[in-house]
Amino acid sequence: MKVPIVLMRGGTSKAVFLKKEHLPSDPTQWSAFLLDLMGSPDQRQIDGLGGGNSLTSKVAIIHSSELPHIDIEYTFAQVSIVDQTVDFKGNCGNISSAVASYAIHTGLIPPVEPITRTTILNTNTNKLITAEVEVHNGQVVTEGTIEIPGVPGTGSPIYLTFQAGEGAVTNKLYPTGKPIDTITIRHQQIDISIIDYANPLVYVKAEDLGLKGTELPHEISPETLQLCEEIRGLAAEMCGFCKAHEAKFKSPAVPKLTIISPAQDYVDATGRHHKATSMDLQIRMLSMQQPHNALAITGAICTSAAIFLNETILQPFATCKNDVIRLAHPGGIMQTKLVVANHKIQGIKVIRTARVLLSGVAYTKNQFDYATYRQTV
Template sequence: MKLKCSVYRGGTSRGLMFNEADLPKDKQLWANIFKGAIDCVNQNAVDGLGGSISSTNKVCVIKQTNNKNYDIEWEFYQVGVMKDSVDSKGTCGNLIAAVAAYAINEKLFSFDSRASNVCVRIFNTNIKKIIEVRTKLKNGEFAEIGDEIMQGVNGTCSLANVFIKDAGGEQTKEKYPLGKISDFNGIRATLLDLINPFLYVNGLDFDLDFSKNYDEFSKDLSLEKLNNLRDFYTIKLGFAEDESKLNENQAIPKIAAIFKSDNKEEFDIGIRVLSLRNLHKSSPASGLYNLAVAALEVGTLANELSELKMIENGIQDVRIKHFLGVVSVSVEIKNGKIIGVGLKRSARRIMDGFIYIKEI
């Protein structure tokens, strides 16, 4: 099967971009197309365009729309890593900028191509939220080149402002479906459902050392204990019916170990994330959104560790350190309540063309 396809980097993720109009009308065929395009059952994805980590095994389907409240619709799919799976329960915060770039470059909505800036309003069907991406234009296309820095991406780039309003309860209908602190076998945790459900535990409860580099950290035997805890909460939240269904539900919730800052001048809180059971080299953007909000709200594990105090009104930045550096997440606050969360992300078009899908 031959299909039009583009490959984009968004933030610290890479994904395949499809225009819904180019895909079969029968959506039941999509899963096999996406698995074949990624080559998800092969560790090195040599027969497709994926990779060996969750950040590279992503698919976005973008749809033109005439809705007056937003410009395009976007559906996200997480394809497995060495697993025959496709999951659309969650979404990807990193690829939001790439979706905006694709929509601009493909002229999927009406805008003034002579302008220097544009706002793309994206309705993400996975979480049923409108996301605004404000970005620069260069010759009528998404501006990739600039003099700004994004942690996890080499060189300089142009950063777009991604902002999500009124996020929370996208998958479970509640922001804190288990309360701000839950306890299982003596392990205290905060489960926050904002864009994607994230489970946060204190890394010290698992004897994890935040100072270790990625290679050293990835060898820690306690990571399997984190995966087992994630599995327990997956079933508890109803994302998997029982243990036999866990392989079909790897995308959400994700689990992260968080750490108290040892340098308050540099960062407010540290994070190490497991995604699709593997150690993430930075953090999914949704993990950063979740953690920034939890770090400001009294009663959460993240707030205990960060020791941050929320301002009454305005924008408050939360600085989160992952393996590749420190990221500032902007939290919008009104009358002591969080009403929005934002992050600066870059995107780059890697290729346009056709992909040839091998039957699987």
Template sequence: MLLRGGTSKGAYFLAEDLPADPSSRDDLLLRVMGSPDPTQIDGLGGAHPLTSKVAVVGALADPEADVDYLFLQIGVDAAEVSDRQNCGNLLAGVGPFAVERGLLAAGDGRTSVRIRMLNTGDHAIATFPTPGGRVDYTGSAGISGVPGTAAPVVIEFPMGRRPLLPTGKVRDALAGAPVTCVDNGIPTVLIAASALKVTGYEDPGDLEGDPALAGRLREIRLEAGHLMGLGDVEGSTVPKLSLLAAPLHGGAVMTRTFIPVRCHTSIGVLGAASVAAGLRIEGGVGQDVARLPEGHVGRGGAARLRIEHPTGFLDIETSIEYGAEGAAPVVRRTAVVRTARKIFDGTVFPRSTDTAPLPARHSWTDPRTPPLRRR
């Protein structure tokens, strides 16, 4: 099933319909998406990281969750499949997909699906309309970066298990730039745009085409990877780098986020969650540029912040708390409204294999053999 989840688009599969062996699964998904090829002309991919994504969903017998969700980022012009990050946008489609595939029954009115995110081990609860026990994708909720409106999907993230400040410090210096490293769902490095000699209001394409900026960002990413406990991140899509500037449209901050070398035309859900939490940390780099209502920094209850990005904004509610004097801040709650829409449900015909064949039960090289079919 192909769904738009938030500001991303991806192919959703039941775990049982894919090869159990990760290498065979990844080979199949590369051929399904049409990678490696900058146009992905021979597959489902849309020639951009935001449209070259896969969600693998499976039933789960667990007191804390209903389904498992594994996110896979499929390389566009490289034969790469990465599970080193999560995707909060595709997360918006996991609940509806699980109901559509019969992994759990829908309620009459609204349904909440408890999701375990396998990439990180974190949990989320997605709530969406199901009148008459069927998923309804129509509605009046609009999100920036997506034309039209759709039914709201409310996603709530309970308290995370990892420290909000993975380096143990409010500020670090990486490649000569002051930064704040945060992790509220996805490892993110917050940097004042002015520290990198840009305004933070540039078009994403202009930022991508700046070789000096690209070199500086690469230095920061590599240093941050080690400092945040991620190791060598040369071939990884995390940590994200988010440039911060003063808001232009009444929000809390303007952002330009790199994933990792392409500049996001909007911002990811988990990236925005990390930015929002980071802005509320006393002494963080965000305080130098953000405009927060009084009481939204440091101690306090939940606060809804508007994170501006190249194509609009994302509203996110985040609550952080400080414990005893000198204790690190912790995130108590994060919630966001996204939308999702089913685009098509059917059969995909993977490109024939260029190397070794997949296991005998999956014979894709002969066009007369059965394709990968939906249930």
């Protein structure tokens, strides 16, 4: 089957973008369709569009919204590389940064110069995101001076504001009802914090994993990754997603395990040296059971909210004194900005870049039922 697609980079991730009407008419076929399209399960995804990495095995499903004050509805899908699984539970902030550009590129929304402001509903979390994109002569501007750690080169700024992110997946800021939980793992007790803001994350201190906190992805051993997955599995059960031993298959994308440590000097993956004074917190995230090469945007959003809340296991580490939060990760340092009114977070803003990499037609191996598709392709 021929499928119209746009391949886009959004922040430090890459995804296949599809219009909703180009997916099988039966939503129960979506997972099989996306696994086929991306070439999963296969470590290399050699027979599909995936890039053999969790950061490039992503799909964005887009359609115009008929809801008042909302321009675009967007569903995120994390396609597993090693399992026959597609996870629709959470959102991806990096891919969110490309949604408005895609909508303008494909004519779903009209371009407004010099800035097109788009209100996006993420259907995974039922949360709103506002995107501000530069436009010139009716086209999205991609050239600019903004550098994103983890992305070569520079680009035009895209401003994303995540609004009212509490309880994005579990409907609770603290899914267990507590900002700090004590768990027993391998006969040891450790404190964790499970926080659901933009996406659910489970935080654990680096020292409790035998780490310093400045490790790069290749320096985290398979044994440590296995321990992390055991902790994440317990957190998934505490969130009510599934049993702990089922987490890898039934809820592989959320909660995302996140390792925290105090601000400290380190060398990032590009060889740049960063001083402790240039950051507020060291953070290392896992994505689909593997170390993230940078930092997920929803992870940065959730962490920023956690720092503001000042009552989780992050509290002793975070050094932030104002509304700008600096998070050190393997690719460099990411900044977020809190929008606060009456001592409550109204939104959290980040700057990203994005661009179209390819527009064209992809081919699936299998046949799927397309009610409207055959009339439009």
